[in-house]
């Protein structure tokens with residue numbers, strides 16, 4: 001059963017009294033303690049002049065007095081800046097860089113497009129400091145990908161070849177952003193790929209990653225990072241790259257965590273979402289160390305401060321007509337339309353493209369498309385080459401596209417969690433944004449109950465101008481007939497083939 005529908009989910013003791021992130025003030029960069037000057041200028045190049053509250057809170061718990069002594073679980077709204085909140089302290093902690101690279105930080109996210117986005121954030125702040133960031137997302141074959149992550153024997157740079165064992169593997173990257181499936185492929189199949197030297201593990205969009213098994217990615221990762229007390233960091237298997245090395249910068253996670261006068265190393269974990277799970281059964285899998293829970297506000301679900309929610313009531317059979325009228329009334333503004341499934345995304349997109357002279361460019365984005373097509377569409381949308389993206393839910397978690405002013409729920413979401421993630425594609429980073437939900441009269445009650453589960457979820461009724469509906473009525477009828485023809489044609493085609 002979905003966690004939201006369970007009557008009484010037991011809450012773990014450490015989750016009962018979270019630190020309220022909203023109590024932190026934004027902090028200008030010059031007032032951030034221990035901020036390396038190169039990091040500061042990298043942030044300035046990103047046009048960032050102050051840290052957001054969640055970023056200040058994490059900085060305190062990692063670089064500040066908290067010193068990463070506890071694992072951190074963060075529940076903070078969409079668009080509040082969680083990516084930089086973990087990227088910044090990790091990059092700061094990985095300084096000074098060693099001359100010999102090893103993989104010290106791993107970020108796991110559920111989708112490729114999100115991984116690319118997170119890598120860009122790390123690149124912006126890590127590259128100027130000499131740290132390298134890799135990607136393991138299955139964009140290319142396992143063999144091609146591993147060659148971008150690990151120096152194969154004989155390929156090392158800047159190391160005296162006479163000094164190297166023929167079995168040497170050395171990481172090319174300090175930080176890796178990965179999707180779970182491909183990560184497991186590398187752990188299981190790629191010679192030279194090791195997680196034994198990992199200091200930091202980030203699980204972003206954690207509720208989604210913990211909900212799905214993805215080839216048992218979590219136990220696989222945790223097992224691969226384990227080191228026993230007298231472990232020298234090499235762990236058997238293929239990890240022979242330290243053999244005979246006189247000193248061992250990799251031998252233990254020496255800069256992982258030091259507690260009091262009894263320094264010891266462990267893998268420090270950061271777990272985040274805008275809708276973090278509170279299910280003990282799921283959280284226990286993370287094997288968290290003395291976890292600290294940071295949350296924004298009192299309720300589990302919170303919408304962005306500058307988001308306005310609207311409901312648009314219409315009869316079911318004229319929903320597409322109302323959608324088009326709404327899109328027209330929004331003018332040129334970038335907009336994402338969400339539907340409940342990949343099939344309805346496809347159908348709706350087809351129908352919208354049957355409206356003759358709509359003068360709105362619309363494209364589909366869903367799990368049914370090839371990754372290459374999806375990434376291309378997303379890039380074009382980012383560049384503003386078209387205006388409306390029609391999307392299914394699964395692909396859009398964490399997606400950050402500048403200038404999205406409106407989100408439209410073509411179908412009422414089943415769960416508040418879905419509403420939070422959909423609506424959160426707008427009103428990001430303190431910007432304003434609007435979320436419209438289309439519904440029939442008999443759905444209003446359920447929608448109202450759904451919205452009560454979230455903080456800041458007031459929802460007004462929105463009406464599209466009636467003249468627009470009237471004007472579009474005949475075009476709508478034509479579009480429906482055109483779609484019918486297309487469907488009939490596509491059904492005829494295979495039959496024709498078999499007749500030949």
Ligand SMILES: Nc1ncnc2c1ncn2[C@@H]1O[C@H](COP(=O)(O)OP(=O)(O)OP(=O)(O)O)[C@@H](O)[C@H]1O
Pocket residue numbers: 047048049050051052055076077078079080081082083084273274397398399400424428429
């Ligand atoms: N300190 C800052 N100042 C200005 N902009 C910022 C700052 N931190 C992050 N941003 C911008 O805010 C936007 C949202 O950040 P981010 O994608 O990290 O949000 P998020 O909390 O991870 O959202 P989601 O839960 O949807 O994944 C990004 O465009 C990012 O560049």
